[in-house]
Amino acid sequence: MKLLDRIRNLDASRRVDVVSKYIPVLLVEHTCNLMDTQTKTMIGHIHTDLIETLRDRLEENLPHNSKSVFRLPKPAFIEETTTLTRIRNRYFGLVVDKSPTQPLADARTAALERFTNLLLDCKVISNLHSDRYPITDPTIAGHGEILATVNRNAAPYLGVTSIGVHLLCYVKTNDTVSLWLAQRAANKSHHALLWDPTVAGGQPASMGLFDNVIKEAGEEAGIPSELVARNAVATGCLSQMTCKPDGTCMKQSLYYTWDMQVPNDFVPEAADGEVAQFELCSAEQLEYDVREGTRLRPAMILVVTDFLIRHGIIAPDKEPDYANILAAMHQEQLVFEYADKGEGCM
Structure with a gap:
């Protein structure tokens, strides 16, 4: 496919x-x-x-x-x-x-x-x-x-409408880029043991988007708030009409994303039990995951694809469906x- x-x-x-x-x-x-x-x-x-x-x-x-x-x-x-x-x-x-x-x-x-x-x-x-x-x-x-x-x-x-915030912590060495992924804990009610970007969380009504990114980064990955506040860069918002496999719970899902470049010795820590483990994944592994793999939580194919486009891994000269992919990642409610x-x- x-x-x-x-x-x-x-x-x-x-x-x-x-x-x-x-x-x-x-x-x-x-x-x-x-x-x-x-x-x-x-x-x-x-x-x-x-x-x-x-x-x-x-x-x-x-x-x-x-x-x-x-x-x-x-x-x-x-x-x-x-x-x-x-x-x-x-x-x-x-x-x-x-x-x-x-x-x-x-x-x-x-x-x-x-x-x-x-x-x-x-x-x-x-x-x-x-x-x-x-x-x-x-x-x-x-x-x-x-x-x-x-x-x-x-x-x-x-x-x-469901709003999620996503912080993607990546390592860049010369011309290569790697991304820290988080495996969802075994006790999660949805998509247990599948993989998310470094930090992913739902957006409550009681706080701002970036404040929530900072909070979730500390709770899920043990990342100090000052590090996120200083280095995270907002990169956009993706939109889909998602539902459960049986067709129930159809809703607009908005995914607000931030990138944060981290040093080679950076290692996130599973802090609150929401994450089973973290793994640093190469661009080649990420591209396989979005194109053919089954490890990612389904909606995160969207978020990781956007990351790969942003960092030039999926590029117009190499992807004939490039323009249509960009359009499909911003679906009208x-x-x-x-x-x-x-x-x-x-």
């Missing part, structure tokens, strides 16, 4: 079988004016199989309260399609009940907490994460203001629209 195909295969939005299973997720806010209107705010999308799981649980345990917590679409909402249409005539609504003195962001967050608790109750997720992800409106350029926050473990089930005809919910 060509490198271009490997990268394109990371993009779930190219798969009709995946896209056709999703409908939009909206925050439905009750307003207290004389017209008794409602405000709907798009925040993401949800897999229709998950809706049926939630429906069964709500109908079993919350027959009288479900409508005050969630708006569930009617069961017959799958539209037969052979194209990647973005328009749906159903949506999944999270009801926002706000008291007169409560900040709107807090009321929205409370609605998302109810959703998270339902995922726990249905055993869709097994535990809560210590980090929270920001919720924004994907229909607004740049995503606009933060509307609320949601637990990191629940966020993928709402199609919330798929945002579903909905036709509001009063049919969205039960």
Whole structure:
């Protein structure tokens, strides 16, 4: 398989079988004016199989309260399609009940907490994460203001954008470059024992991107904060629509990257149990890993390919798909629209 195909295969939005299973997720806010209107705010999308799981649980345990917590679409909402249409005539609504003195962001967050608790109750997720992800409106350029926050473990089930930061520590000797890779610990819930760049971490809502790089570098690799602050160089942002192998948890994944050249005697140390070991890999090994290998966490094929392009290992004269690879590494977010005809919910 060509490198271009490997990268394109990371993009779930190219798969009709995946896209056709999703409908939009909206925050439905009750307003207290004389017209008794409602405000709907798009925040993401949800897999229709998950809706049926939630429906069964709500109908079993919350027959009288479900409508005050969630708006569930009617069961017959799958539209037969052979194209990647973005328009749906159903949506999944999270009801926002706000008291007169409560900040709107807090009321929205409370609605998302109810959703998270339902995922726990249905055993869709097994535990809560210590980090929270920001919720924004994907229909607004740049995503606009933060509307609320949601637990990191629940966020993928709402199609919330996932942001990761990556620090790539490399050694350069004459015309050769090598990169420190980190093997994920055996107890990681996802992609255990596969390999990441030197430092990789999710981005919480509570801190800046570079501050998170510094924090993760110290926690995962034992790298002093002053070394990162002084030497790390921002190198860009990659974007993909990723999902699990079964098509669930489709979301936009943004990977912000930093390079940091380190001396020959630099050795990262596994500090917090997230990493099993580190390995210094040659450019030849890295190129094999992105083109043919199976060691890298799938999404990290994207990040390591970008590193190899940046350092001239994968170059236009040697890679006939060079321009298409660059385009494929910056995939537009798929945002579903909905036709509001009063049919969205039960």
